[in-house]
Amino acid sequence: MGYKALCLGLSCILLAYHVYRPIPEGIEEPWKVQILDASVKMLSLLALLVENVGIMKFEELYVTLSSMTSIRPSSDENTTVIDTDLGDIPVRLYLPTRTSGDRRPAVIYLHGGAFVMGSSRLSVYDFLNRDTASVVGAVVVSVDYRLAPQHQFPVPLEDCLSAVKFFLQDRVLREFGVDPARVCVAGDSSGGLLAAQVVQALKSDPEFADKIKAQALIYPGLQLLDTLTPSYVEYQHGPILPRDVLIKLVCLYVTKDQALPRAMLKNQHLPRSSHHLLKFINWSVFLPEKYKKNHVYTEPVTGMLNASYFSLVLPTLPLLANDSVLQSLPLTYVLTCQHDLLRDDGLIFVTRLRNAGARVAHEHLEDGVHGALAFTLFPFRLQIGHRIKDKYIHWLKENL
Numbered sequence: 001m002g003y004k005a006l007c008l009g010l011s012c013i014l015l016a017y018h019v020y021r022p023i024p025e026g027i028e029e030p031w032k033v034q035i036l037d038a039s040v041k042m043l044s045l046l047a048l049l050v051e052n053v054g055i056m057k058f059e060e061l062y063v064t065l066s067s068m069t070s071i072r073p074s075s076d077e078n079t080t081v082i083d084t085d086l087g088d089i090p091v092r093l094y095l096p097t098r099t100s101g102d103r104r105p106a107v108i109y110l111h112g113g114a115f116v117m118g119s120s121r122l123s124v125y126d127f128l129n130r131d132t133a134s135v136v137g138a139v140v141v142s143v144d145y146r147l148a149p150q151h152q153f154p155v156p157l158e159d160c161l162s163a164v165k166f167f168l169q170d171r172v173l174r175e176f177g178v179d180p181a182r183v184c185v186a187g188d189s190s191g192g193l194l195a196a197q198v199v200q201a202l203k204s205d206p207e208f209a210d211k212i213k214a215q216a217l218i219y220p221g222l223q224l225l226d227t228l229t230p231s232y233v234e235y236q237h238g239p240i241l242p243r244d245v246l247i248k249l250v251c252l253y254v255t256k257d258q259a260l261p262r263a264m265l266k267n268q269h270l271p272r273s274s275h276h277l278l279k280f281i282n283w284s285v286f287l288p289e290k291y292k293k294n295h296v297y298t299e300p301v302t303g304m305l306n307a308s309y310f311s312l313v314l315p316t317l318p319l320l321a322n323d324s325v326l327q328s329l330p331l332t333y334v335l336t337c338q339h340d341l342l343r344d345d346g347l348i349f350v351t352r353l354r355n356a357g358a359r360v361a362h363e364h365l366e367d368g369v370h371g372a373l374a375f376t377l378f379p380f381r382l383q384i385g386h387r388i389k390d391k392y393i394h395w396l397k398e399n400l
């Protein structure tokens with residue numbers, strides 16, 4: 001009995017030691033973030049456990065838990081909400097109640113979730129998109145693209161592209177009363193990457209080249225080449241999104257081969273043929289001085305992993321485009337958070353866009369944490385999540 005109690009006690013201490021990380025200084029509601037962070041770490045331990053015991057895959061636990069917050073479409077006095085298809089892609093549509101015959105702007109929203117989880121139906125995304133429709137007076141199209149690992153690259157991207165192209169047809173825009181000159185593509189985290197990829201792909205298609213007015217990217221991940229930028233190093237243990245979990249999930253986007261996440265953890269996952277692309281994401285060149293601190297640039301090692309899993313993704317990554325492509329991009333809004341391992345992806349993109357002469361609006365939240373938009377509702381309600389949502393919506397209202 002005493003022995004069992006001792007074991008239990010020791011396990012608890014070990015577990016607490018493993019999940020407890022001091023929260024960085026200057027974060028609002030630190031104890032809430034602390035609890036959330038510990039819960040997320042417990043979740044990743046649990047996910048590893050269920051995977052090893054053979055109950056379900058690592059990612060399935062995340063998917064199962066997040067989909068528990070799915071809600072049905074429900075209209076209110078300001079917005080009609082319906083689930084429908086655009087072409088054959090499922091979407092949730094938010095149509096603001098019309099007060100005049102004027103045509104209105106539109107936002108196509110691509111949710112985050114590391115390409116393996118998330119949905120337009122999750123309560124937090126419903127809340128965000130409903131507010132966007134109501135405050136901006138915009139038609140919002142929240143796209144349910146298919147997810148990895150069942151549907152790997154390029155399926156999620158192609159789903160987003162076909163939904164956007166379907167929506168941009170004159171007949172469809174007219175049906176929803178949308179002004180064709182005021183369409184924005186937006187997304188958070190991996191959805192931010194999808195949004196930027198969609199916008200870049202449309203640019204190279206003569207039929208659609210000038211049909212997007214703006215892109216809005218909220219703490220986007222924009223490159224998968226260097227996983228040891230200063231922010232990746234400083235925030236490798238979170239809060240909220242640790243580096244090993246991100247890598248484990250994101251790799252499923254291209255393969256189930258475990259050699260990829262192992263190589264990516266060491267920053268040695270790139271094919272030799274991609275070496276010439278590293279100059280586009282060299283943080284020692286593009287990161288503002290204050291974020292470099294005493295970090296020393298080391299090049300990601302190429303040619304170690306024989307299988308070149310990322311070769312097909314690389315040409316679609318916005319951060320690997322040359323300056324003439326960047327310069328042609330529409331007005332771009334980037335919101336970055338300080339306490340976020342993807343912070344430098346956004347910061348490098350902002351520098352590169354500015355250097356190329358593109359129009360870019362940048363907001364940086366010194367007390368921001370990655371994924372805060374997923375914590376705007378009871379029982380995980382963070383002020384910072386609400387501030388990010390309000391800043392994004394405010395920007396749309398002023399610029400779309």
Ligand SMILES: *[C@@H]1O[C@H](CO)[C@@H](O)[C@H](O)[C@H]1NC(C)=O
Binds near residue numbers: 076077078134
């Ligand atoms: C509808 O819009 C009004 C005015 O902006 C706002 O006060 C109200 O809270 C909105 N209703 C809902 C359900 O969002």
Ligand SMILES: *[C@@H]1O[C@H](CO)[C@@H](O)[C@H](O)[C@H]1NC(C)=O
Binds near residue numbers: 278279282285297299
């Ligand atoms: C990155 O930039 C540094 C200078 O800051 C340079 O020495 C290095 O060669 C660059 N590496 C790549 C791959 O561009």
Ligand SMILES: *[C@@H]1O[C@H](CO)[C@@H](O)[C@H](O)[C@H]1NC(C)=O
Binds near residue numbers: 304305306
């Ligand atoms: C890669 O392939 C080469 C030649 O096929 C082989 O000699 C080498 O051991 C492989 N490297 C790894 C890391 O598998």
Ligand SMILES: *[C@@H]1O[C@H](CO)[C@@H](O)[C@H](O)[C@H]1NC(C)=O
Binds near residue numbers: 322323324
């Ligand atoms: C930039 O990239 C585009 C698309 O890949 C290519 O067509 C163009 O020639 C490149 N421009 C320069 C200056 O390298």
